[in-house]
Amino acid sequence: MKSAIYTSYGSPEVIQILESKKPLPKSKDMLVQIKASSATRADTMMRAGKPKFGRLFLGLFKPKNTSLGTGFSGVIDSVGSEVTQFNVGDEIFGEKLFSNGTNAEFICIAEDSIIALKPNNISHQEAAPVCDGFLTSYNFLKDIANIQPGQHILINGASGSLGTAAVQIAKLMGATVTGVCSTKNMALVKALGADFVIDYKNNDFTKNIKTYDVIYDSVGKTNYSKSRNALKSGGVFLTPVLSLNILWHSMSNPKRVKFAATGLKKPEELKQMLLELVDFFKQKQLKTVIDKSYYLSDIKKAHHYLETDRKVGNIVLINQ
Numbered sequence: 001m002k003s004a005i006y007t008s009y010g011s012p013e014v015i016q017i018l019e020s021k022k023p024l025p026k027s028k029d030m031l032v033q034i035k036a037s038s039a040t041r042a043d044t045m046m047r048a049g050k051p052k053f054g055r056l057f058l059g060l061f062k063p064k065n066t067s068l069g070t071g072f073s074g075v076i077d078s079v080g081s082e083v084t085q086f087n088v089g090d091e092i093f094g095e096k097l098f099s100n101g102t103n104a105e106f107i108c109i110a111e112d113s114i115i116a117l118k119p120n121n122i123s124h125q126e127a128a129p130v131c132d133g134f135l136t137s138y139n140f141l142k143d144i145a146n147i148q149p150g151q152h153i154l155i156n157g158a159s160g161s162l163g164t165a166a167v168q169i170a171k172l173m174g175a176t177v178t179g180v181c182s183t184k185n186m187a188l189v190k191a192l193g194a195d196f197v198i199d200y201k202n203n204d205f206t207k208n209i210k211t212y213d214v215i216y217d218s219v220g221k222t223n224y225s226k227s228r229n230a231l232k233s234g235g236v237f238l239t240p241v242l243s244l245n246i247l248w249h250s251m252s253n254p255k256r257v258k259f260a261a262t263g264l265k266k267p268e269e270l271k272q273m274l275l276e277l278v279d280f281f282k283q284k285q286l287k288t289v290i291d292k293s294y295y296l297s298d299i300k301k302a303h304h305y306l307e308t309d310r311k312v313g314n315i316v317l318i319n320q
Helices: 041-048 052-058 130-144 161-172 183-191 224-230 244-252 267-282 296-306
Strands: 002-006 015-019 029-039 071-079 091-095 106-110 114-117 152-156 176-181 196-199 212-217 231-239 257-259 290-295 314-318
Touching: 002 296, 015 296, 029 296, 041 052, 041 296, 071 106, 071 130, 091 130, 114 267, 130 161, 130 212, 130 267, 152 161, 161 176, 161 183, 176 183, 183 196, 212 224, 224 231, 224 244, 244 257, 290 296, 296 314
Parallel strands: 152 176, 152 212, 176 196, 212 231, 231 257, 290 314
Antiparallel strands: 002 015, 029 071, 029 106, 029 314, 071 091, 091 114
């Protein structure tokens, strides 16, 4: 089988396509034939080893985990002797963290992992990035910010993977939504449900004094120091992108500034949130925005495109 790996930090050119034997599932595992997997900006940052202080966790001189990809969607090929919740032929999707990556043709995954049956009304390509965009934003808006109906949330990076998910989720939660994006993506963000859209090239949202209950910086392009005046009294600044500014303020002012790594939550908690998202997808209340799809063999091209910062929604890798 083919899988994408990187054994040193660097540009997309460090990525290799490895040929290996198809893995064998253990008693509580399932072998999944991957139909589609996600490629994310976070993947490119880990591959590049940036920011450099992140190497304290990823590996100082070379990556500890050489695999790429977390989100996936596919078909169960075989199951271990103790698997009871799923069957051969089931279409499932989800994410696999901290182990063999999903940018591959097959993976083995435990049945109690962060996975669910794929809704019939979405494709494998639409399902593959759900845990990268929707699950992360759902965790931030529902569990961390506890968004309430009528609150005003600003989403910075509203046209990205996390942002397009956050706009839709925030509207489902009854919030007033302002999205920040480039001129060319304003129509998309509006169509996803945003009440107001700000073109960041022409307007600075940080000058909207005491306007927002929540600022969700999904792309790490601003920080609390720049944005604090735009928050109402008691407002909260959220981001999944770690920086020294965020690290300092989240420690010194934890009620106002919140950083979190969604993947570090308990798997059972993430799985419950994923099942809630499945219901929204079944009811056609959420939809995945896909910018481009690449074959797994073209993963270097996908990473190069991700680094242009022109991505809208999600990038998906498909297996031939």
